[in-house]
Structures are given as C-alpha cells and as structure tokens.
Amino acid sequence: MPGLTNTAAAARKPDMSALAALVDSDLKRVNALILDRMQSPVALIPQLAGHIIAAGGKRLRPMLTLAAAKLVGYRGERHLALSAAVEFIHTATLLHDDVVDASDLRRGLATANAVWGNKPSVLVGDFLFSRAFQLMVEDGSLEVLRILSNASAIIAEGEVLQLVTANDLSTTEEAYLQVIGAKTAVLFAAASQIGAVVAERPEEEVQALARFGQSLGMAFQLVDDMLDFSAREAELGKAVGDDFRDGKMTLPIVLALKAADETERAFWHRTLEEQNQTDADLEHAIGLLRKHGTLEATRERARFYAEDAAAALSIFPDQPIRRALLDVVEFCLQRGY
Amino acid sequence: MPGLTNTAAAARKPDMSALAALVDSDLKRVNALILDRMQSPVALIPQLAGHIIAAGGKRLRPMLTLAAAKLVGYRGERHLALSAAVEFIHTATLLHDDVVDASDLRRGLATANAVWGNKPSVLVGDFLFSRAFQLMVEDGSLEVLRILSNASAIIAEGEVLQLVTANDLSTTEEAYLQVIGAKTAVLFAAASQIGAVVAERPEEEVQALARFGQSLGMAFQLVDDMLDFSAREAELGKAVGDDFRDGKMTLPIVLALKAADETERAFWHRTLEEQNQTDADLEHAIGLLRKHGTLEATRERARFYAEDAAAALSIFPDQPIRRALLDVVEFCLQRGY
Numbered sequence: 001m002p003g004l005t006n007t008a009a010a011a012r013k014p015d016m017s018a019l020a021a022l023v024d025s026d027l028k029r030v031n032a033l034i035l036d037r038m039q040s041p042v043a044l045i046p047q048l049a050g051h052i053i054a055a056g057g058k059r060l061r062p063m064l065t066l067a068a069a070k071l072v073g074y075r076g077e078r079h080l081a082l083s084a085a086v087e088f089i090h091t092a093t094l095l096h097d098d099v100v101d102a103s104d105l106r107r108g109l110a111t112a113n114a115v116w117g118n119k120p121s122v123l124v125g126d127f128l129f130s131r132a133f134q135l136m137v138e139d140g141s142l143e144v145l146r147i148l149s150n151a152s153a154i155i156a157e158g159e160v161l162q163l164v165t166a167n168d169l170s171t172t173e174e175a176y177l178q179v180i181g182a183k184t185a186v187l188f189a190a191a192s193q194i195g196a197v198v199a200e201r202p203e204e205e206v207q208a209l210a211r212f213g214q215s216l217g218m219a220f221q222l223v224d225d226m227l228d229f230s231a232r233e234a235e236l237g238k239a240v241g242d243d244f245r246d247g248k249m250t251l252p253i254v255l256a257l258k259a260a261d262e263t264e265r266a267f268w269h270r271t272l273e274e275q276n277q278t279d280a281d282l283e284h285a286i287g288l289l290r291k292h293g294t295l296e297a298t299r300e301r302a303r304f305y306a307e308d309a310a311a312a313l314s315i316f317p318d319q320p321i322r323r324a325l326l327d328v329v330e331f332c333l334q335r336g337y
Numbered sequence: 338m339p340g341l342t343n344t345a346a347a348a349r350k351p352d353m354s355a356l357a358a359l360v361d362s363d364l365k366r367v368n369a370l371i372l373d374r375m376q377s378p379v380a381l382i383p384q385l386a387g388h389i390i391a392a393g394g395k396r397l398r399p400m401l402t403l404a405a406a407k408l409v410g411y412r413g414e415r416h417l418a419l420s421a422a423v424e425f426i427h428t429a430t431l432l433h434d435d436v437v438d439a440s441d442l443r444r445g446l447a448t449a450n451a452v453w454g455n456k457p458s459v460l461v462g463d464f465l466f467s468r469a470f471q472l473m474v475e476d477g478s479l480e481v482l483r484i485l486s487n488a489s490a491i492i493a494e495g496e497v498l499q500l501v502t503a504n505d506l507s508t509t510e511e512a513y514l515q516v517i518g519a520k521t522a523v524l525f526a527a528a529s530q531i532g533a534v535v536a537e538r539p540e541e542e543v544q545a546l547a548r549f550g551q552s553l554g555m556a557f558q559l560v561d562d563m564l565d566f567s568a569r570e571a572e573l574g575k576a577v578g579d580d581f582r583d584g585k586m587t588l589p590i591v592l593a594l595k596a597a598d599e600t601e602r603a604f605w606h607r608t609l610e611e612q613n614q615t616d617a618d619l620e621h622a623i624g625l626l627r628k629h630g631t632l633e634a635t636r637e638r639a640r641f642y643a644e645d646a647a648a649a650l651s652i653f654p655d656q657p658i659r660r661a662l663l664d665v666v667e668f669c670l671q672r673g674y
Contacts, residue, residue, distance in 0.1 A: 042498045096459050099436065119500060122433050122459055126466075127493035133470060133486035137479060145482065146474045153467035159460045161379045 014330035016058065022324050023066040026080060030062055033084045037131055044116075048124045052091055052112050060328075061191045062087040064216075067328075068195025068209050070321045071313075078198040081135045082144060086191045088132035089148065093155055093187075095125035144194050151190040158182025162248065169257060169265075169273050171249035177218075180225070185217030192216075208312050212325070215309035220332045222302035225250035226295050229286050231336060241282040247272045251301065253285075255294035264288055299333070306333040351667035353395065359661050360403040363417060367399055370421045374468055381453075385461045389428055389449050397557075397665075398528045399424040404665075405532025405546050407658045408650075415535040418472045419481060423528045425469035426485065430492055430524075432462035481531050488527040495519025499585065504610050506594060506602075508586035514555070517562075522554025529553075545649050549662070552646035557669045559639035562587035563632050566623050568673060578619040584609045588638065590622075592631035601625055636670070643670040 020027070038049040062083035069079035098113040098121050113121050129152070136145050162179045165171040192213030196206045228243040229252055243250050249272075257268055271277045271285065289295050309329045316322050357364070375386040399420035406416035435450040435458050450458050466489070473482050499516045502508040529550030533543045565580040566589055580587050586609075594605055608614045608622065626632050646666045653659050 040494055040497075042494050042501065044497055044501050045494065093463075096463060099455050099459050118436050118455055120497065122436050123493050123496045123500070126430075126433060127490060127497070129463075129466065130486055130490035130493055133482070134490055137483045137486050140479060142474060142477060142479070145470070149467055149470035149474050153464060153471055156460050156464035156467055157377055157379050157382065160377075160381055160457065160464070163456060163460070164379065164381050 014327050016328055016331055018324035018327050022321050023063055026066045029080050030083045045124055045127055048112055048116055048120055061090050064191040065195050067325055068192045071316055072196045072199045072201045072205055074199035078139055081139055082194050085132040085135040088128040092125040092129040095121045143197055147190050151186045154182045154186045165249050167247035167273050173254050176251055176254050180221040184221040185214045188217030189213035208315050212309050212312035215305040218305040219302040222298055226298040230295050244282055244285055251298045252289045252294040255297055256289050256292050259292040302333055351664050353665055353668055355661035355664050359658050360400055363403045366417050367420045382461055382464055385449055385453055385457055398427050401528040402532050404662055405529045408653055409533045409536045409538045409542055411536035415476055418476055419531050422469040422472040425465040429462040429466040432458045480534050484527050488523045491519045491523045502586050504584035506610050510591050513588055513591050517558040521558040522551045525554030526550035545652050549646050549649035552642040555642040556639040559635055563635040567632050581619055581622055588635045589626045589631040592634055593626050593629050596629040639670055
C-alpha cells in the first residue's frame, strides 16, 4: 500500500501544499471561470454567491478533478469547466444546508443566511446548481452528466436521511455511514472520477479514482465529525459542538451510546432526543466521548478509509501528483481543523 | 390568427378538457412514471414529494410537452420521461418557493413547509431537481439538457429578481415582465419546445412551440397576478391578497402606482415599501386597482400574449390537438381561478 507508510509523509505534518503547487495554474483558471460563470444581470446572485465562494475555503473538490486529470496524463482543457461545475454543486449544497427553520433561530447564524435570509440562499443555490449543469452540457459528455446528476440525487437523499436520523438515539453505525457516504463521499468520488472520464481512460482507472474519492470523502467526514467535538474553535473556524446542539447522530455519539450505562443514556436522551440542553452539557458530552474513547475510535475508522483511498491509487505509477494525493489523504486524516 | 376568434371556443366557457382527453393515455403513463421516479429508500422523500405532487393540480406543463409532441406527429416514447422531468423541475421550484424566513411566520402556512419545515422542502426539491436531470440523461439528448438547464438557471434568476423588486415602488413594468418571463414563461416554453425536439422536427417548429409556450406562460402569470386580487378565495384555492401582503410588485400594482395621486402613493408606500399593513388595507388596495382599471389592463396585457401564443400555432395544420391547445390559451386567459 503506497504512501501512508511513506517515511517522508510521516516525518512532517502533512498538508495540501504539494497538491496546491501542482495544480496551481489550472486552479487559477478554474477560479477565474467560477467568477465568470457565477455572474448574472441580477446583482444579488454574484453578491451572495461571491460571499460563500470566497469563504469557500480549500477548493478540495475541484482540486480532486484537476489532480485526477493530471494523474492520468490528461492533456486537454475539459477538466477546467467540470472542476468549476463540481465547485458550483458543492456551493449549492452549502447554501441549501444553511437554510434554517424558525426553531433553529435560537442559535446565532454565521452564514450567508444571516445576511440575506433563507430564500435568497435557496434560490442562489438553485442558480449555481443549474449553472453546474449548463457547464456540463457545454462540455457535452453524457457520462459526466450521468455521474454528477446521480451524485446530486444521492447527496440530497443523504441530507434528508441526516435530517431524519437527527435526534434519534436508535440511529445505527450503518445509517451514519450511509449518511456520510451520500452527503459527502459521493461528490469526492464524482470529482475524482471525472478527471479520468474526460481523459477517456480505461474503466479500471475511472473506478480506481471513484474508489479513491469515495474513501477519501468518508475519511474526511469522519474526521470532520470528530473535530466538531475536539477541535479548538479558532482552528475549526466554526463553533465546536454544533452537531451536538443540532442533535446530529455522528459516529462519536453513536459509539458512545453503544457503551452507555443507564445514567449516560438518560443524559443522551435528554440532550439529543428531547433537545433539552444547558450550556454545561457539551462539556459533559465530550467527557463521555473521551471516557469511551469514541473520538479516537472515529479517527481509527477514518484511518481505515484513508488507507483504502491510498490503496486505490496503487494502480497508478509513482509520480509527484500521486505523492501529492497521498499527502492529501494523510492531511484529511490528521488535520486538526 | 387561428382559434381565439373561433366561434366554437367563443360560444362556451373554455377549459382544458379537450387537451386532457387527447393526452389522457400519455398523461396516465407520465403520472405512473412520476410516482415511480420520486421513490427513494429515504421514506420522507416520497412522502413529502407525494404531498405536493398529488396537490400539484393541473399538470399543465407536462401536458404541454405531451401536446406539443402530438401536434408535430411524434410517434416515440421519449416525450413521456421528459414530461415527467418538466413536472419534477416545476415541483422543485414550488417546494423552494415555499421556503420562508422567520419574518414570514406571522402568516399561516398552508404548504409542505407547514408540515415538515423549510429544510426538508429544500432538500426534497433538490432531490426532484436532480431526478429531472437523471431522467434527461437517460433520454440522452444534449439539446433537451441544454434547454432545461438553461430554463432552470433563468427560473432561479427570475425568482431572485422577484425577491429583489419586492417592496420596491420603483419597480418598472419592464422589470415585472422580466420576472414573469423568467420565473414562469421560460418553463412553459421549454416544456412545449422539447415536444418538437424529441420528434426531430425542423427548427421553425421548435421555435414556434417555444414562442407558443413563452407567450402562454406570460398570459398565464399575468392572469394569476390579476386573480390574486380579484378571484373568489374558494375558487383560487389560496388566500386572495397574498402578493399584496408579500409586497410583490405585480402589474396591477405597478400600473396603479403610475396613476397614483399623492395620497394613493403614500398608501402604497406604507403598505408595500414599509410593509405596514392593517386588515382593511387589502380592500382599499383593490379599490384603487379598480379605480384605475389596472386589473382589466392586466387582463388586456394577458390577451396580447394569448393572441401571440395562438398566432405561434398558425404554422401547424388545423387538427384536434391544435384546437385543444387554442382552448388552453383561451382558458388561461379567461379562467377565474
């Protein structure tokens, strides 16, 4: 299995700098394309879209498309517009994820929503989603359209399943894995896969990249769900404990419930199922997760997927872009934010 | 110009029964397809989607696709899935239109939202929107994908423009026409057009059907905006005056503002721009619209578009399906609900 046991990677703190350097010129063009294609005569659209796209962070998903295309030796330009399409789909889901119900308003909002409200967030998300499909249609590959329309449907299913399982203590580990597989990993998989599709590479490589993305996405989300309890807020860039307050049944909680005694179960019942929380409850919850070692268990589960992601790349020859992708895997696993 | 002066149509109250009868067997298959393709292992999705699709009313847009295909003599089956895709896009926009901000909660809700909240409405809308694209990808026509992805982007722009112009007394007639052209007429146009696209008919027929749908959609929305002030509630199936309470700048209002004296302008300023309304204000507003004849003027404008829609059909030979479509034009114009 390449890379995760690589001594160079183990010796230093892994980051995304090698990947960023290798796709830098492509990413600049993708960013220009994103800016260009989020324009509209309706000024609120680029305003609101710009707010979230500028704050959008790592550009991890479009970088996966660029990196995958580079990994398979693609020489054309089609990956640029499709990389932008991937980012538009991701941004649309972020905007729709910002939507709140009146009952959520007890908490402060720190999203596009806080400035503009639910409705513009939904409609601008719809616009970006449509733009993504326009970009794919301009590209003209029905296979790419198939991959990303399937991914979009599965993402929506995953988000609904997450809503349905929230506050439900009977949520299984399996249901949790289904949620994150759908809401997060499927877009990582699609983003990676289309790099090989535009290069018209053999099915084996397309599938290897799909597996790489899917497993990387699982590792990424598992660590995200762990960090929601364990990160330092300044590093996370958002409030620690959001998932707890939302009653999201993430793996650290699901595992803690399995190990809970009667008193602990009553605590989870009150705080998650009845949504009756006081300020001190988050700290108590974190104490229970630490007592049962579920944060470490979650990171271990992430390691399992990270190793699978790395293994999926083994069919490709060793080269700088492969090493950079292995760094990204390790970064997603070890990151503290 | 065919049809609108047709004596048979003039002698009786126009309705959609002739169209419904002619596309009945196709529509049954489309309804079965809609039911089948809104399924998901996540049970809340078909529950919520079923709620709105069952309540969805006339199925006007998918019937336009079926009718257009029939009008041009199409003999295949591709129009069925695409007709379902059109209905899914329409349903997604309805669900997203249901999303409210906390400030709207002063009014009662009578939507999917009232039962399930904002977030499920948004996510199930996203699911149906994705399903629409999956259906198009299965069909395999990039031209249809182009038409409906363009339509979706324009619909979102129109909805945002409607939000932006709400409560803004300086909204022009031109901006209003732009809003309804985008949020409503574009999907009528796309729905009609793709009936000729699947039949691989000459561009002249594709464009004639696009023009038919666009103008019919304009007439439909103009009448809708008039009925919001003048319908009887039992017939409209929703509260009269919703647009007024939302501060939507529809044509009856835009024209009344043009004709307003100083006192009237102060009234519109308070009720629409400041959103400071009392229960008696709606009746006073309707009085002002009647005084300046703006409801009739709006119907007249609708008649202009209805005549254009009818004229667009003149390139097709006279036959039952063309007469049925002309009936629908007249129905959209004269309907009281």
